[in-house]
Amino acid sequence: MKKLIAGFVFGVGLTAMAHGAGNPEAGKQAAAACQACHGEGGAKPIMGSYPKISGLGERYLFDQLVAIQEDSRPIPEMTGQLTGKSKQDLQDLAAYFAQQKMVVSQADPELVEKGAALYRGGNMASGVPACAACHSPQGKGNEPAGYPHIGGQNAEYLAKQLEAYRDGTRANGSHAAIMVDVSARLTDAEIEAVSSYISGLN
Structure with a gap:
């Protein structure tokens, strides 16, 4: 069991390294179009139904960008937004937004x-x-x-x-x-x- 757990942790570590190759500065240059809907730094979307994409984590962001680009996660509002972008472009965007701070919302006190x-x-x-x-x-x-x-x-x-x-x-x-x-x-x-x-x- 210990070997199994160790193998899993090692595998997760390798995957994380593979997904940690983004260039935040390059991503920042390409982020302007994203910020039209998601707000500055991805932290203040123009609608509550849109996600904050700031600080979500580089691996998660990259995986979702790939899924949206490949249409395995269809989002009508994102149609065409990632067309022509390379995997490195997506990695750079993920790295940039992952470094931005999540702005906390206000929970309903009754809930x-x-x-x-x-x-x-x-x-x-x-x-x-x-x-x-x-x-x-x-x-x-x-x-x-x-x-x-x-x-x-x-x-x-x-x-x-x-x-x-x-x-x-x-x-x-x-x-x-x-x-x-x-x-x-x-x-x-x-x-x-x-x-x-x-x-x-x-």
């Missing part, structure tokens, strides 16, 4: 208690695991494993993604099966509460 309980402890009755297990207690994610920083993200966007995992319209990426399984066990009220809580988490 904090329920959202915190779900985020930190899950729901044993329905088999929902704690979000903190993968995304960390502060929502900072796990960069080597490719789990994104979600603390501070827009609540509307978070809810939209959990619903997309639940109905199967988002199923791309190496961790998609985990999120599909978790989301299938969440009620609408739980999605609302945990999304709100995460938006104010830092």
Whole structure:
């Protein structure tokens, strides 16, 4: 078992190194078009349904950019935005936005208690695991494993993604099966509460 765990950790480390080759300065030069929707540094999107892309983690950002470019994660608003960009271009963009600071939103005070309980402890009755297990207690994610920083993200966007995992319209990426399984066990009220809580988490 120890050898298996060590092998997994080593493999994750190699993957992380492979995804850590972006040039933030080059990415900054190409980021102007992205900021039209996602705001300066990717931190203040023009709509709550758009994600903050600042500080999410380079590996996660790169994987999502590739998925969007290859249409394995179709997003109508992103159509044509990544056309013609090389994998290095995408890596550079990921490196730039990963270095930007996530601006924390404001959670709904009436949903904090329920959202915190779900985020930190899950729901044993329905088999929902704690979000903190993968995304960390502060929502900072796990960069080597490719789990994104979600603390501070827009609540509307978070809810939209959990619903997309639940109905199967988002199923791309190496961790998609985990999120599909978790989301299938969440009620609408739980999605609302945990999304709100995460938006104010830092």
